[in-house]
Amino acid sequence: MKVGSIREIKAQEFRVGLTPEAAQEVVAHGHEVLIESGAGLGSGYDDAAYEAVGAQIVPDAAAVFASADMIVKVKEPQPSERAMLRPGQLLFAYLHLAPDPEQTADLLKSGAVCIAFETVTDRMGGLPLLAPMSEVAGKLAPQMGAWALQKANGGRGVLMGGVPGVAPAKVVVIGGGVVGTNAARVAAGMGADVTVLDRSLPRLRQLDDMFGGQFGTAYSSAATLAEKVAEADMVIGAVLIPGAAAPKLVSRAMLSTMKPGAVIVDVAIDQGGCFETSHATTHQDPVFEVDGVIHYCVANMPGAAARTATQALGNATLPFVLALADKGWKQACIDDAHLRAGLNIHAGQLTCPPVGEALGLNSVTPEEVLGL
Template identity: 55%
Template sequence: MIIGVPKEIKNNENRVALTPAGTQELVKNGHTVFVQSMAGAGSGFSDEQYTLAGAQIINNAAEVFAKAEMIIKVKEPIEQEYKLIRKDQLIFTYFHFASYEPLTNAMVESGATCLAYETVERSDRSLPLLIPMSEVAGRMSIQEGAKYLEKPLKGRGILLGGVPGVKPAKVLVLGGGVVGTNAAKIAAGMGADVTIMDINLDRLRYLDDVMPKNVHTMISNDYNVRELVKDHDLIIGGVLIPGAKAPKLITRDMLKTMRPGTVLVDVAVDQGGCIETCKPTTHEDPTFIIDDVVHYCVANMPGAVPYTSTLALTNATLPYAVRLANKGWKKACSESAELRNGLNVVNGDIVYKAVADAFNLPYTDVKKYL
């Protein structure tokens, strides 16, 4: 198979979808790999490293897309890439379709096969290609939140861990999944007073057992969320419904009950956000303020730490990429329920129900193509 790796062009996106090590693995399996020049530079990988691993370097994205049967990316295609994607081409990347209808429509019109990292799902409901970036984003949410609590950045002016004689900051984490667990772990390690909320009592029991003593658990419902936001300094939104829009747990009216300088970090922004006032921001301009509450809603948080993120992501995606290249997407998805769950759009049809439901569009059973 001919595989193309274009350079990511989303604002401040420095990750790359394939490392030189991954390139070598695909070449070893008999595949041709085209990598756009400087695609790996932001993550610390040179064109020379890719060449030594067996890749062919191409100077422009249009040629990479034109030559490749499978495109491997990190982030969803953006508008200037739409026209480069063609019928029957396989695109393997994060899509987060349910949060952006123009992307969904563009991929439907392209006739391409869109296999989304975020909906590749195992029988135990875990999301193996979302987990590594959720781990990074969860940990980063505290790092960024602690920074924006500083007064010069319009925060409350409170140190996350406090000091002897002064109470630490209070951190509220919405969602006890991968993002929330990693956020709570880092916040607790920095000495904050942490509360983590979830709707699953079994999950809360588990977290109560494994988390340090400065992490408390509470059942998530509208009443409890409304009460806790009033006196927490940093609030992390980390809820997820695979492939679907995130539920709005913090509504516009709750902002007026928060203290000035409270910081909200919405890690769920890729899926539409779990904070009603959330709108996607970039690393270049990461925050905005509504009702004296600081909103940090960067849609590609792990892109700020590309070396760590690229290695973490490609450790997870490479085995699936090799399987797709070796067998072709139809056979690979027929044999693997995990990969089959990743199919979102095929030949102009939406084959993932949550995406169709998000925009009231027709849904087609993926079995039509397998």
């Protein structure tokens, strides 16, 4: 199989779909690897690093799309990239289709087979290809929020850890999953007064047991959420429903109760965001203000730590890349129910029911497509 990876063109996206280490493994399995020239530079990998492991450098993305059987990339394909997909070609990347009807329509029209990183599962019910980026985004969230809290950046001018005699920042994390746990750990490590909200009592108990009171926990009832949001200097949205649009948990009315200069960091923005007032921003222009509240809603947060994020993502995706290349997408999905869960689009059919529900489109299951 010819496996290709291209330079990401989404604004300020510096990650790359295949590291040289991953390319070396794919070549060792008897496949060809095509890399667009300069694709790895944002993560610190030059063309020579790929050539040294047997990959072929090609001049542009069009050359990769024209020749490769499988495209491995990071972020959802942009319009110009979607136009280069062809029927039967395999795309393996983050897609986040639920809040993106235009992308969904283009991918359906392309006739390509599209497997989304974010809906691949594991035996524990987790999302193994989303988890490493959730860890990176969770750890970045308090760091970015602390920057936004600085007065020069529009915030309240509150220091996360305070100083003797002055209280630390109050940070509320909505969601106790991978993003929320990592965000809480880092915010608490910065000295902030942190509370994690979640609707799962077993998860709240687990967090208490794991972290021994480093941060507080509370059940996320509507009343508690409203109370904590009003008190907060920073609110981090860390809610995920796999494959589906994020629920709008913080309304415009609730936002109006927040302190002037308070900050929200919406890590769920890839799935549409969990604040009613959120819209996606970029690393170049990361924040905006609504009702005096600073919003940080960068849709590719892990791109800020491109080398770390690329390496973490490559470690997670490599076994699936090899399975897809060795067996072909169909047999790989038949053999592995967890990879099969990642199948979002096949030959003009939507194969992810949660996306269908979010966009009001008809869908079938991956099992129906595969005749299982």
